[in-house]
Structure formats: structure tokens, C-alpha cells
Amino acid sequence: MRFRLKRLSKKRPQRVHIKIQDGQFEIIGMGAWYSYWRDPYHLLLKIPWTGFVFLICLFYIAINLLFALAYSLGGDCIANARPGSFADLFFFSVQTLASIGYGAMYPKTVYANIIVTIEAMIGLMGIAVMTGLAFARFSRPTARVTFSRVAVITPYEGVPTLMFRTANRRRNLILEAHMRVYLMRDEITAEGQFIRRFHDLRLLRNQTPSFTLSWLAMHPIDELSPLYGMTAESLSQTNTNIVISISGIDETVAQVVHARHSYTPRNILWNSRFVDIFHHTDDGHRYIDYKYFHDVLPID
Template sequence: MTAPLPPGQDSPKLTETPHDLGLGRVVAEQSGERFLNKDGSFNVQRRGMGWQSISLYGALLTVPWNLFFLTMGALYLALNALFGLIYFGLGSGALSEEPLMGMGRYLACFFFSVQTFGTIGYGHVYPLSVAANTVVTVEAFVSLLGVALATGVLFARFSRPQSRILFSQVAVIAPFEGGKALMFRLINGRRSQLMNAKVEAVHTQFETLPDGRRVRRFKRLQLERAEVTLFPLAWTVVHPITQDSPYWHTTLEALREADAEIMVVFSATDEAVQQNIHARSSYKIHEFRWNHRFADLYRRTRDGHLYVDAERLHDTEAILEEVAPSLE
């Protein structure tokens, strides 16, 4: 259970420097939800942009794999069903060795379209009329384009760098160099190595002005280490709580009343593909653990090799102190 922070003076006024990560003033002051979900997605949506905003290529690159194959399979069946209907409409003399009527003839037309689309060509069914040969010519051209586009999208999905940065579910406030520090940690969830990793943490909360209006302020948190050259294992990000910190002399209740949130943006270069990757997450006050520290991630095999136990990423341990904790 999260213990309350000790009472103290009011937190210092947050800087006016725009550190809102590009969210904008209206979104910052009127949104009643957290800005970033734990998976990095945004809560604020865009509507009324029309069909021009739809990018089929972009959607096929970003949808989950199961939905991607489902979509491609549906398009494949739809095209063959369409050409099968065209062959069916040409009459019973358009193709050889086909039933004369009913669903059987349509199925024969459909499977002939599948054979033509995939350049299978068993040979016992072939077009007899000029109209049927014309449709075969058109379908062969469509199949060439379709296979080329599907192959290109599939290759792009495989070649596109995808990060799997695992953020801890909670942030802790723990002793650090004679004082206190806010900490959260992350792990590289891929086997590829990351280089030139950078992390940015921005604190945001509402502030009440003298005229009674509540405005949201943003402040970039000063980190003990904001970038590392190599990031093969795990990284505990530390924000020392000093007089310049928004957590200096404040309470959990005050932060909760101010709807405080920490937005985290991570970027690095994937060594395998030499491309930049990005990840986002956030922490609300109910996801803070006061007087806790993270459990040790590092273990050793029987052979003495060091490894990181990712299952302990979110584990914390309570810290027992003889005196009342202080953020000073």
C-alpha cells in the first residue's frame, strides 16, 4: 500500500517553458484523462478528417499480424469471388469442363479464378470464348499487381524496426545519495542491441492561479542519467528530488489533487537495422510506490553467467526506516 508523503511546504511553481511534448494548450488544460496510456498510445483522438486521412498502406504496416493475414486473406477471396462471378456471367460456354448451371458452375468458375490468379493452371479447364480470354488477361494483370503489393507490404512489415521496450508498471520514491529520488526502470525486450538510448521524462499537473483558474503546467524532470551509449540489459531511470523538483516538499494527496502525471519518451538506435526506434509510457500518482525500491533484476546461472530476470521488472520491496521519511 502506498504510504502518504510527509507534509511540507507547497510545491514550487512549475516553469512556463513549453515541455508538453507537443500536446498543445487546449489538450493539456481540457483533457480529463491521462495523456499517455501504459502502452504509449494517446487518449486524445482525431475525428472529422474524412476518408482522406485513411492510409491503407500505413494501416497494413501497423495492424497486428493476425488482422493483417485476415485482411489479406479476405481481399484474396473477394477478388477471386468477383472474377468467378464474371466468368459465371459469361455463360455456360465460356469455360471448358464446367457444370451447366447452379452453384456447381459458380464454384467451378471460382476455382478457375483461383488457378488463374495463382498461375497454377491445371490445364483441364481453359477459356473458350474471346470474352473469357479477355477476363483471364485482366485477372492475370491484377494478380501480378496484387502479388507484388502483398509481397512488398509483407517485406516492409518484416523490415520495419519494432521496439519492445518494457516499462515497469510502477515508479518508486526511494533513498538516493542522502536524499530521495523518483525511479522507474525499463528493459529491452528484443534480443537485438540498442545504442545511443535516450529517455525524457516530463512532469505535468494542474496549478491554481490567483484568479481561481486551473491551468496545466509541464516541467521536464532532471535525470541523473538521461542517455546511455549501450543498452543491452536494463536501465533504472533516476530523478533526484532536489529543490528544483516538483516533488520537493509535497504530498501524495497534493499531487493526486493536481492530477499529476509523468510522461516518458524513449528513443534509441537498433544496431541490427541501424534505424531509430521509439517507445512511450506514463505514470499516474496511484502508480507511485513511496518508500519502496525495485527488486534486484540480476541473476546468475549455475555457470556464473550474469542475466536479467525480466519477470522481476515490476517487483518492489518496502524500505523500513527508523525515522520519518522526508523529500528534502
């Protein structure tokens, strides 16, 4: 039995360029190796609503123009259509595609009936697909979680601690909320190999039964912390980036929602603390003033 080996393509592999600025990674030219046009379903779910509506209108007009052209090739095949009127054929296509059928114009030849049959089938499938896409976009759960603009490193119980704040802007309950914090930085292994390494940052409290108002996350910088012994300069030199991921069950829609944020060395303030947002009223109750949510104060 003989086997034929396919020749390997000599085409130069496509590259993905990564721009690093203040520890923040930005992928440039991602379309060079992947195009959303190869995955139209994902494209229609990711683009903004304005782009989605624009593409739907563009497709709708294009398909009706195509069938109007097909009707014109059949000559005088549509009853009550003005001779040579492309506009009448276009609007007849609109009526057929949407199954409106006013009755003023109708096919009168076998050729026209065949085109009408094809267009009616495409119209049914198109409505089903567009309805499914619109429902998928409307039903996709989202979280409205705000993160403080900066993170601070301040003493807590005698230990330097990384802190940042989050708040649930919807004021509903996010049940069984979990927070994960990762530190990413450039490192050189013992073999001299460059690597972008991920480290888990341990939090004093990484979950809560209900995330309603605010959440102050704290990571103690002790001997076990990847941040131990690091300075603002070393964070910048190693392109350190701190990534936060929150997930939980939205009580309103009973679906899992996610939120993500990152801090670069420029967004980490040393020897600073957050301004307190919890206050007491004269009658002994408490309230939260979100006006100071992002404010910090230096520590002497």
C-alpha cells in the same frame, strides 16, 4: 472580378471524448473524427497479424467471387467448365489471378479473354501490394524493453529522487540509447486558463552508449524539479502522468527502435526503494537476478 464565398458548413463539429483515470488519459470514440478505413495502408500496418491475414483472405475470396460472377455473365465462355457450375468458374478465377494456368480450363471467347486480361493485371498488382505490406510488417523494428511496474521516490545522496528501472529483454545491444522523461499535469495559468502542461524531468544520466541489461533512471526532486513540494494527493488532484520514452539503434537490425511507458500516481510509491538485483558470486563475479526486478521495500 467577382468572388463567391462558400457558405460555412453548419454541421456540428465532431468531438473527441477524453477519459481520465488515475492520471491516465484514454481517448474514447476516436473513430468519430477519424477512421482507419480512410487510410487503409496505415490500418494494414497497425492491426495484429490475425486481422491482417483475415483481411487478405477475405479480399482474395471476394475478388475471385467477383470475377467468377463476371465469367458467368458471359455464358459458356470457359472451355471444359461444367455448364452452370459456379465452382468451376471460381477455381478458374483462382488459377488466373495467381497465374497458375493448369490448362484444363481456358477462355474460348473474346469476352472471356478480356476478363482474363483484366484479372491477370489485377492479380499482378495485388501480389505486389500484398508482398510490400507483408515485408513492411516484417521489417518494422520493435524494441522489447521492460519497465518496472512501479516507480519509487526514495532518498539518494540526501535528496528525494524519483526512480524506475528498465531492462532490455532481447539481451542484445541498443546503441546510443537516449531516455526522455516528461511530467504531464493539469495546471491553471495566471490568467485563470486551464492547460495540460508538459515538463521535462532532468535525469542524472539520460543516455548510455549501450543499453544491454538494465538501466536505473533517477530524477532528483530538488528546487528545480516540477515534482518539488508535491505529495501523493497533489499528484492525483492534478492528474499527473509521468511518460518515459527510450530510443536507440538496435545492433542486430541497425535501425532505430523505440519504447514507451507511463506511470500514474497510483504507480508511484513514496518512501520505498527497489530490491537490489545485482549480486556477487563466491568467486567474485557479478550476476543479475531479474526475479526481483519489480520488487520494492518500504523505508522506515
